[in-house]
Amino acid sequence: MEEERILESERYQMEQIRELEFEELQVEEVQGLDDSSDDNEANDRGYGGVSASGEFSFNISLASLHTYLGEVEDTHHRLTFLDGGAVLNLPLFYQEGVVLFPEATLPLRVIQPNFIASVERALRQVDAPYTIGVVHVYKDPDNGRIRFSTIGTTAEIRQYRRLEDGSLNVLTRGQQRFRLRRCWIDVEGIPCGEIQIIQEDLPLRTPRDAVGQLAPLRNLGAGGLSQTPSFNSSQAKQFGYDEDDSDAISEESFESELSLTERRLHQSAIVTCYGSSHRGGERSENAALRTSEKFISGRQSCKAGGQKRDSVSRMHEVPRAFWPFWVYRMYDSYCLAQRVADMWKQIVGAPSMDGFVNKPDLLSFYIGSKIPVSESTRQELLEIDGISYRLRREIELLESFDRVRCKNCQTVIGRRSDMLVMSSEGPLGAYVNPGGYVHEIMTLLKANGLALIGSAIKEYSWFPGYAWTIAECATCERQMGWLFTASNKKLKPKLFWGIRSSQVANDMH
Structure with a gap:
């Protein structure tokens, strides 16, 4: 019965879409945006x-x-991924306002002869067929010259169509980050670049709770380190180890599960904490204990008498880790991914992000491509090496994101609570106009300080069933985006705004 209702709903929606072109455009007054009815609609809306x-x-x-x-x-x-570190030459596509992330969709309306030639070469090239390199370009604020970003993304051509005038309509999908080593224009006028595929890090799993279960200081002999952690059967089962699997809980096995960075940190902690056993220096041992007391149990003050002696005794049972568990969690990719997913769902109200939580690398790219910030900030995210560092930066941005301001005059255009998801790809997406210019826009249910220019147009609408009207900042008269108005009075929302990320200020507070 439930399935029948869903199918009926889908059929109704498709019939509704077919009827749109036969109905008159119902234009809403912009002044109505601040009415209480709209406020109620915003509060009642789901994402x-x-x-x-x-x-x-x-x-x-x-x-x-x-x-x-x-x-x-x-x-x-479908392209198989290139090896990290691979160097190759690719035809390039570049345009102001475009920042492509892996897994993100980029539509192109290719009109310029040099870019048409770039796509045609990509379609027939032997090395990395159907692939172009996409780089972000920007104007140098000092001299106005066009500059190339050093980090870009390969884009696989998934769909294309050649039009009668020779232009191309193309749908691409981001694949892998690369470093642009050099670029040039070849004899055919095709922009080309020598790129090197970036070797991406694996999601970082820090020692986490397992660190705290390793052999304490009192179990270590003066001649060296004990090689077997003090697990009991229940602790072994807690961490997924077989009770009889001695290798699984050995020190070597534990270190083998760590990344190079984690292993260095762990070994450094061992040397720091236990160096006195080899040097016989009481001062080093005392320093290690003081360090452990500061970072492991520094927040627990010691009282006089027996409590103080017990505290000193417990210091000899500190785990073989230099930092406490909560510090490791700060850089654990999976913990960060869970936090980002929770924040994103709270802000955007997206469907479950559980699948992304288990893939922190993909989540970091997804959020980077959809977070409603300026293009320069998204390019900054693209250039961050290290999944944990990218996720931490995205957490900062999500925490600070509250207002959308005009890049030129700082007028507040909208707020976080005004965000609206009008595409299955999220609240921010890339769309291309008939002139071939790609716009990355964020969608808002309400916007302030905008003036409409011209009449509403149905043709070439990015959102089927909606007509678009150019919207400028009322203060500085810069084009901020468009108002989209429903062509069918049955279609809701009745109107919403698309704001260009290239015109959004970096300050999101």
Whole structure:
């Protein structure tokens, strides 16, 4: 019965979409944006295009199909990933306002002859077929010259269509980050670059609780380190070890599970804490104990008498880790991924992110491509090496994100609570206009300080069923984006805004 209701709902939505072009455009007054009715609509709305009260009817999967490009042919080609460190030459595509992340979709309307030639070469090249390199370009604030970012992303051509005028409509998908070593224009006028694929780190698993279960100081002989942690059967089962598997809980086995960085930290802690056993220096042992007391149990003050003696005794049972567990968690990719996923769901209200939590690397790229910040900030995220560091930076941005401001005059355009998901790809996505310019826009239910220019236009709408009107900042008259208005009075939301990320200020507070 439930399935029948879902199918009926989908059929209704498709019939509704088909009827859109036959109905008159219902233009809403912009002044109505601040009415209490809109406030109620914003409060009642659910995320992902559907509200709890059923007032949102737009099918968010339509926007991600980029149907405005018309029919496109699938290349039926899926690229195997290139080895990290590989160096090769690729045709390049670059444009202001474009920052491509791995796994993100980038639509292209290729009009310029040199970029048409770039795509055609990618379609027939032997090395990395159907692949172009996408780099972000920006104007140097000092002299106005165009500069290339040093980090870009390979893009696989998934679909394309050649039009009668020779132009191309192309859908690409980001694959791997690369470093741009050099670039040039070849004899055919094709922009090319020598790139090196970046070797990505594996998600960082810090020692976590297992560190605290290793042999304490009192179990170590003066001649060296004990090689077997003091696990009991229940502790072994807790960490997934077989009670009879002595190798699984050995020191060598524990260290083999650590990354190079973790292993160095762990070994450094051992040398620091236990160096006195080899040097026989009482001062080194006391220093190690003081360090342990500061970082492991520094927050627990010692009282006089027996309590103080017990505390000193417990210091000889500190685990073989230099930092306490909560410090390790600060750089544990999986802990950070869970925190980012929770924050994203709280802010955007996206569906469950559980699948991403188990893949911190993909989550860091997903959030980087969808977080509603300026293009320069997203390029900063793309350039961060290390999954944990990228996730930590994204947490900072999500914590500070509250207002959307005009890049030129700092006028507040919208707030975090105004965000709206109108595409299955998230609240921020890339779309291309008929002139071939790619715009990355964030969608808001409400916006302030904007003036509409011209009339509403149905053709080439990025959101099927909505007409678009150019919107400028009322203060500085810079184009901030568009107002999208429903062409069918049954389609909801009745209107929303698309704000260009290239016109958003870096300060998100």
